[in-house]
Amino acid sequence: MDFKQIQELIKMVNKSNIGELSIEQKDFKVTIKQKEEHVTHVVSAAPAHAAPVVAAAPAPIAAAPAAADSAKTAPAAAPSNTITIKSPMIGTFYRKASPDKPNLVDVGSEVSAGTVVCIIEAMKLFNEIESEVKGKIVKVLVDDASPVEYDQPLFLVEPA
DSSP: OOHHHHHHHHHHHHHSSOSEEEEEETTEEEEEEOOOHHHHHHHHHHHHHHHHHHHHSSHHHHHHHHHHHHHHHHHHHOOTTOEEEEOSSSEEEESBSSTTSOBSOOTTOEEOTTOEEEEEEETTEEEEEEOSSOEEEEEEOSOTTEEEOTTOEEEEEEEO
8 A cells, every 4th residue: 555545545534434444454554543523622622711811911912912923824824826735644844855965845946746845754754745736836834854743734835
């Protein structure tokens, strides 16, 4: 089973009501589990309780940084005509194929479908992440050698 097939399985499990999927072939085994609903509710409830405490003490000061934060994140979302290349897995993001090689892509680089844009190391396996669109890299959203989460934005691409 290749990497693309595993990605497709993950997408199908995410879109379905399947809680867990296990597949075994010869010397290969993969298990895909969905997050449980109650975990999401606990995570979203925690910040709601913490926010009133922070806002109650220095209300004018807390409002100013919040406005500044939203102003900073708005340009990061940037142009509406860009497409985001997202991480298909959890791992460590690398911009180079090896330490002595140049970056696979930089801002301004032209990419087409199938162009390798980065490497994500997961469990000592180095996975080449390919662009699914043709266009120009507008922004790199992750620092080299940083941990990334599943579905985390990695690059912004202006389609050609």
